[in-house]
Amino acid sequence: MSQPLLEIKNLHVTIEGKPILKGISLTVNRGEVHALMGPNGSGKSTLSNVLMGHPKYTVTQGTILFQGEDYTALSTDARARAGIFLAFQYPTAIPGVSVANFVRTAMKARFGEAFEAKSFRKSFKGALEALGISENFATRYVNDGFSGGEKKRHEVLQMTLLKPRLAILDETDSGLDIDALKTVSEGINRLRGPELGILLITHYQRILDYVQPDKIHVLKEGQIVRSGGKELALELEKTGYKPYETEAAEAHAAGAKGVLG
Numbered sequence: 001m002s003q004p005l006l007e008i009k010n011l012h013v014t015i016e017g018k019p020i021l022k023g024i025s026l027t028v029n030r031g032e033v034h035a036l037m038g039p040n041g042s043g044k045s046t047l048s049n050v051l052m053g054h055p056k057y058t059v060t061q062g063t064i065l066f067q068g069e070d071y072t073a074l075s076t077d078a079r080a081r082a083g084i085f086l087a088f089q090y091p092t093a094i095p096g097v098s099v100a101n102f103v104r105t106a107m108k109a110r111f112g113e114a115f116e117a118k119s120f121r122k123s124f125k126g127a128l129e130a131l132g133i134s135e136n137f138a139t140r141y142v143n144d145g146f147s148g149g150e151k152k153r154h155e156v157l158q159m160t161l162l163k164p165r166l167a168i169l170d171e172t173d174s175g176l177d178i179d180a181l182k183t184v185s186e187g188i189n190r191l192r193g194p195e196l197g198i199l200l201i202t203h204y205q206r207i208l209d210y211v212q213p214d215k216i217h218v219l220k221e222g223q224i225v226r227s228g229g230k231e232l233a234l235e236l237e238k239t240g241y242k243p244y245e246t247e248a249a250e251a252h253a254a255g256a257k258g259v260l261g
């Protein structure tokens with residue numbers, strides 16, 4: 001049995017003293033796609049930001065192991081260099097920095113000495129073509145005036161070129177029309193492989209029609225209240241998140257009881 005790519009153990013996280021994640025445990029192996037679903041405010045973006053090492057969040061308990069090493073307190077930079085990639089739910093605009101320069105800088109940071117500037121143009125062009133992005137994208141400023149679909153395509157473009165080991169996609173599907181959703185999904189499917197682990201965060205099950213997950217987890221109020229195979233998505237489509245509300249409340253109450261004795 002090979003070592004898991006990502007192992008989250010009993011993760012508790014607070015923001016400004018407020019508990020958000022309340023004991024998340026999750027293991028992602030190389031080659032697997034895990035979908036993390038859940039209603040708004042359940043902690044999906046918090047988990048993705050914590051995995052990327054965002055300083056705003058405090059881990060009060062638990063560990064994040066990446067390829068067997070403790071990454072819980074590592075800097076965002078070190079995580080990115082090691083191949084952890086986060087596609088943001090709300091990508092920020094960086095006026096004055098072109099897409100090409102941005103991606104090239106990120107590739108240099110990721111691949112260091114191994115990065116060959118000469119091959120950049122070729123791989124960059126190839127990725128644009130594969131994702132159905134026009135060439136003038138290269139000189140546009142990052143996310144500046146991008147449509148929702150363009151922002152998400154840009155995230156997948158970065159992912160394609162940075163070749164991460166673990167890709168966390170935070171609602172990469174939200175706000176996409178059906179064509180953009182198909183292109184983005186194809187981009188993700190093209191990257192799937194025995195080395196890459198994907199955590200696909202989504203509010204809707206729609207993207208799971210195109211990207212088939214190996215496992216699905218339902219997050220509710222900072223806890224994973226249900227895990228299962230891809231059939232869980234169909235069930236959620238029918239029932240919504242309602243049935244999980246009591247389970248989460250019960251789990252929460254049990255946890256509180258544990259603390260209070």
Ligand SMILES: Nc1ncnc2c1ncn2[C@@H]1O[C@H](COP(=O)(O)OP(=O)(O)O)[C@@H](O)[C@H]1O
Nearest residue numbers: 015016020038039040041042043044045046047
């Ligand atoms: N910067 C913040 N300060 C205070 N509370 C926050 C902050 N960011 C998120 N939260 C709270 O954390 C909870 C989880 O939010 P989030 O992780 O964004 O959920 P999701 O991505 O599932 O919609 C929500 O109750 C939200 O209000």
Ligand SMILES: [Mg+2]
Nearest residue numbers: 044045089171
């Ligand atoms: Mg979110």
